[in-house]
Amino acid sequence: MSDQPDAPSPALVSLAEAYAVSTRYWSHAGTLVPCSASTLVGVLAALGVDASTPERVEVALAHRADDEWRRTLPPVVVQRVGETTQVAVHVAHGDPVRCVVELEDEAGTVVLGQADVFVEPRQVDGRTVGRATFDLPPDLPLGWHELVADGPSAQARATLVVVPHHLELPAGLADGRGWGLMAQLYSVRSRRSWGIGDLADLAELTDLFGRLGGDFVLVNPLHAAEPVAPMTPSPYLPTTRRFVNPVYVRVEDVPEAAYLSSADRALVEWAAEPAIALDTDPGAVDRDAAWIAKRTALEVVFAVPRSPSRQRAFASFVDQEGPGLGQFALWCALSERFGTGPWPAEARDPAGPLVSRLRAELAGRVEFYTWLQWVADAQLAHAQQVARRAGMALGVMHDLAVGVHPDGADVWALPEVLVRGATVGAPPDMYNQQGQDWSQPPWHPDALARAGYRPYRDMLRTVLRHAGALRIDHVIGLFRLWWIPTGHGADQGAYVRYDHDALVGILMLEAARAGAVVVGEDLGTVEPWVRDYLAERGILGTAVLWFEHEGDGPRPPEHWRRQQLATVTTHDLPPTAGYLAGEHVALRERLGLLTEPVALVRAKAAREREATLAALRARGLLGDDPSEREIVEALHRYVLATPAALVGVALADAVGERRAQNQPGTDQQYPNWKVPLADSSGQVVLIDDLATNARLQSLVAVLQEG
Numbered sequence: 001m002s003d004q005p006d007a008p009s010p011a012l013v014s015l016a017e018a019y020a021v022s023t024r025y026w027s028h029a030g031t032l033v034p035c036s037a038s039t040l041v042g043v044l045a046a047l048g049v050d051a052s053t054p055e056r057v058e059v060a061l062a063h064r065a066d067d068e069w070r071r072t073l074p075p076v077v078v079q080r081v082g083e084t085t086q087v088a089v090h091v092a093h094g095d096p097v098r099c100v101v102e103l104e105d106e107a108g109t110v111v112l113g114q115a116d117v118f119v120e121p122r123q124v125d126g127r128t129v130g131r132a133t134f135d136l137p138p139d140l141p142l143g144w145h146e147l148v149a150d151g152p153s154a155q156a157r158a159t160l161v162v163v164p165h166h167l168e169l170p171a172g173l174a175d176g177r178g179w180g181l182m183a184q185l186y187s188v189r190s191r192r193s194w195g196i197g198d199l200a201d202l203a204e205l206t207d208l209f210g211r212l213g214g215d216f217v218l219v220n221p222l223h224a225a226e227p228v229a230p231m232t233p234s235p236y237l238p239t240t241r242r243f244v245n246p247v248y249v250r251v252e253d254v255p256e257a258a259y260l261s262s263a264d265r266a267l268v269e270w271a272a273e274p275a276i277a278l279d280t281d282p283g284a285v286d287r288d289a290a291w292i293a294k295r296t297a298l299e300v301v302f303a304v305p306r307s308p309s310r311q312r313a314f315a316s317f318v319d320q321e322g323p324g325l326g327q328f329a330l331w332c333a334l335s336e337r338f339g340t341g342p343w344p345a346e347a348r349d350p351a352g353p354l355v356s357r358l359r360a361e362l363a364g365r366v367e368f369y370t371w372l373q374w375v376a377d378a379q380l381a382h383a384q385q386v387a388r389r390a391g392m393a394l395g396v397m398h399d400l401a402v403g404v405h406p407d408g409a410d411v412w413a414l415p416e417v418l419v420r421g422a423t424v425g426a427p428p429d430m431y432n433q434q435g436q437d438w439s440q441p442p443w444h445p446d447a448l449a450r451a452g453y454r455p456y457r458d459m460l461r462t463v464l465r466h467a468g469a470l471r472i473d474h475v476i477g478l479f480r481l482w483w484i485p486t487g488h489g490a491d492q493g494a495y496v497r498y499d500h501d502a503l504v505g506i507l508m509l510e511a512a513r514a515g516a517v518v519v520g521e522d523l524g525t526v527e528p529w530v531r532d533y534l535a536e537r538g539i540l541g542t543a544v545l546w547f548e549h550e551g552d553g554p555r556p557p558e559h560w561r562r563q564q565l566a567t568v569t570t571h572d573l574p575p576t577a578g579y580l581a582g583e584h585v586a587l588r589e590r591l592g593l594l595t596e597p598v599a600l601v602r603a604k605a606a607r608e609r610e611a612t613l614a615a616l617r618a619r620g621l622l623g624d625d626p627s628e629r630e631i632v633e634a635l636h637r638y639v640l641a642t643p644a645a646l647v648g649v650a651l652a653d654a655v656g657e658r659r660a661q662n663q664p665g666t667d668q669q670y671p672n673w674k675v676p677l678a679d680s681s682g683q684v685v686l687i688d689d690l691a692t693n694a695r696l697q698s699l700v701a702v703l704q705e706g
Contacts, residue, residue, distance in 0.1 A: 008037040011057045016040045018064045019047055020445060020497040022480070028429040028525065035494045042485025043494050046421035047444065069124045069131075072149050072156035075449045077136070078502040080165045085136040086115060089149050093121040093130035097151035101136070101160060104143035112136065136160070142509060144457070159452035163505035164512050167538030172393045173215070173517075173645060179703045180216030180397065181209045183651040184571065184661050185248065186235075186285055187677045190687040192252070195278030195290040197687075199379035200250035202396065203386040204687050205651075210390025213704050216469055217387065218397040218648055220571070220673075222248055222380075224409070226340055227295075227332040227369065229288040233673040234662075236401045236473065237440070239408030242459040243328050244380065246372040247291045249298065253382075254375050256304040264300050271297040280684050284674035298375075302368055317374045324413070324458055329369035330355070331409040333362040340407070350413055380466040387468065394468030394517060402474045403440030417447045417455050422483040425490045429525070432665060433595055435482075435490030442481050445498050453506055460507060464514035471565075475520030475539075478503040479530055504537060519565045519646070523547060535563050540646065544570045545639055546579065546608075553611040557641035566644035568635045568653065571661050575650060576632050577680060578658035580609060587660065591669050628680075629656070629695060633702045640706030649703060654696040656680035 008016070013023045016035075021043050024034045044051045044060075051057045068074070072090050079085040091097045101110040117133040145160040168174065183205060188197040190204065206217050223238030224245045225231045231247070232238075238245070251257060251268065260268065275293035278286060306314065318325060327350065337358065338347055346354035359366065380396070387395030403424050404410045411418050418441045425437040448456060464470055472478070479500040484493040511518045519540045522531055531541055541564040548555040560566060569576050574583040585605050589598045613631070616622040619641070621634040632653055639647055652661075656679045663670040677685045679695075690696055 006036040006038055007034065008040050009054065009057070011054065011061060012037060012040055012051060015049070015051055015057050015061050015064070016044060016494075018061065019044060019049060021047075021483075022495040022497065025427060025495055026525075027427065033427075036492065039485060039488060039492050039494050042488055043422060043483050043496065046419050046483065046485055047446070047496075066122070066124045069122050069129050072154045073147055073158035076159040076161065076452050076502065077147060078161045078163060078499075078505045079136050079140065080505065081140070081142055081162050082138050082165060084138050086117070087112075087134045087136060087147065088119075089132045089134060089154065090129050091132065091149075091151055092153035093128040095130070095151055095153045097132050097149055097154045099132075099134045099147065099149050101140065102146040102148055103141065104145050107141070110137065110140065142512070159454075161453070161502070161506055161509065163509040164538075166536070167508050167511060167518060169517060169538075169645060170393050170515075177645060177647065177706075178215030178393050179640075179647040179649065179706070180214045180218060180392075180394070181205065181651055181654075182218045182567065182571075182648045183220075184235075184673070184677075185219045185222065186287070186673070187661065187675060188651065188687060189279045189676065189684075191279060192250075192276070193279050194251070194272055194275035194293055195281075196247060196285055196287060198248045198250045199376065199383055200253055201687055202248075203379075203383040206383055206387035206392060206395060207390045208687075208691060210387055210392040210395075212700050213391075215392050216394040216397045216646070216648075217392075218469075218471060219399065221399045221401045221473075223401060223404075224328070225287070226405075226408075227291075227335050228340060229292070230340065231287045231291060232405060233285075233287060235399075235673060237405050237438075238401055239331075239405050240328055240410045240413075241401055241404055242324065242410070242462045243373055244376040246298070246369075246376055247287060247294060249294065249372065249376050249379060251294055251297045251301065253379060254298070254301050255310065256306060257301050259304050260301065264304075267300050268297040271300075279686065282676060282678060282682055282684050284671040285676055287674075298372065299368065302371055314371065314374050317377065318370060321373070321462070322458070324455075325370055325373060326366065327413040328409050329366045329373070330359055330362070331412050332369040333365035334358060336365060337362065348412065350415075377465070384466040384468065392468065396467055397469035397471055397517075397519070398463055398467045399471045400463060400473060402438065402477050403442065406439050406441055411441055414455050417444055417451055418442070419444050419483075422485050424477075424481050425484050425493060426482050427493060428491050432490075435484075435493065436665075437484050437490040442483060442496070443498070445496065449499065449502070453502060456503070457506055457510060460510040461514075464510055464516050467514060467516050469517040469519060470511060471519045471521060471542075472507070473521050475522050475534070476524075476526050476530060478507070478520075500533070504534070504539070508537060508539070517646075523570075531561075535561070538563075540564050542567070543642075543644065544568070544573075545612075545635060546573065553615050554638070556615075557638060558643070560642035560644055562643040562645060564644050565646040565648055566639050566642050567648040567650070568632075568639055569650055571650075572664055574660040575652035575657045576635060577628055577653070577656055578660065580628065580631060581658065582606075582609075583658055583660070587663055587670070591663065591666055593663075593665050629698065633699055636699065636702050637706065640703070647703070647706070649699065651677065654699045655685045655690075655693055656695050657685075 041051045099112040112134040115133040119131040121130045140162045147158040147160045149156045185197040221235040224243045271293045384395045424440045428435045480495045480497045482493045522541045543566045545568045616634045662672045
């Protein structure tokens, strides 16, 4: 490594590894690539570690070595139920110490026994520190508990999380298979939508497909975006992952809407008219127009007095969500005041005097945005209730984005646990030779642990509350993330490792409490041990037919995994009809994204298509001279022949849509996340007409047979 330009010194390498920063990585070509010294210094700086000179590196190394000895208790302990875990307690050498567990919800106290483990005392900051070791018994209940250490030199508390060992599938799926729909909710509209698919439309989808035998509806992340224009279209770049975008609220379904005066009802109807006219518009989904109309109408409904029982329910919701909801609502109100551009420096400090003053001044707007979350929560709950009544085994499967917008609510409200000096992305690969920078700030591993993982837990609880399943986008992010230091290119990053036992365990605990299945999107470069680990914990993986290769053709169905959600396509590819027609190549050519001659790329796509069709014919799934519809159905029969626990079908495939929802590597060049659902001719398809859509009925019949 020392022969490379800008090579890190051995001491810098040691410091990086001490902070779980990988100093090299395997490229997509299978070569081991060293990280430069400047990259490591930048990543360490983002972690709050000064490695700018050799002297500071040595000081930081010495400090890190003593970190755990400075703490009486570790910041958090995660234990699998049924296993014994040992906890190190640091006290002045020779002092006695007592350690207990205070169980969640004041359910009692468990006194811990001290293990006969001797560890040499250590000199730390001029004092002699000893270590006592305590055993956590295997019969502690699942939940969030408190570790308490008490002694002459030990007065400390820490979070103890007891998590499941394994997540089980629901009884109806344990030995069988479930299938469901995958939809980009904003794109799926009805004649009562306001230009964008909403939570009432989601309820309609769950009811329709539940009665057809489906077990889930997977939707795009419903996380909140900016409350003022322009609203970021990507559902994977939200302002917060915890709360819901109120653009999905159905105004007429808010109970207080029934009590509007005739004059106020007219105001709501006037606001609705231009937005509803967009439902059949084949052009790009206009979130800003939809939200301006809805916000105007919702402000009218908000002004209607609530009944005493409704007011109590609202107060209960606010109390349940705690300070996080208030902070988010305040951020929304401040966004109205300061817009989406740079805020004044004083406004960027949630604890500063300006924000304290504005909290009181904007109290009405804060309550409005708090109320919107309550309304959205109720409509989400209704969609899940409809799904279960319709017979779905899971119901709504939510999607959790990798991270958040760098100027969003979470970054503003949680500065102590989100990193400012780096963003998340991906190293160079065959499709993105310069790497990818997603602009999202990562969790700070140590700070998140010091916070007892509560911001992570609170986010999961809110997202899971009305979910039958949760898809985790880029699940490898629970193990490691590609950090790009400020001022560096996306190819000049490094992987930072996370405590995956803690992150995965907490995810499992909250999913178990919600009764939800977890699916991890594990496509791309994922080490085999990660997939094995997730399978051991009962977290399903994912498989997309076009990415599943074996030899020169698609992977035989019998070689696919059982524990996965298997699909033909994904939202980052054109729908299957478009893919078969080579739209993924044509689109990248039009946008100038190809890194190889177009003829070569087309030839590769043609070979892939022919190899796939040959595999279908070899299994008797396809005849000669098939139609596009027959090929799409045969591809789904191929996936249904796998042992996968869940099979997903894209709604776009079911109606013959050809256009991609998202083209990776683009921003303004393509209408990403704005394409309304349409058929092969470009005619808008509404939810109202799905039940009689011949192509959808034909594909559903295939799923019902499988």
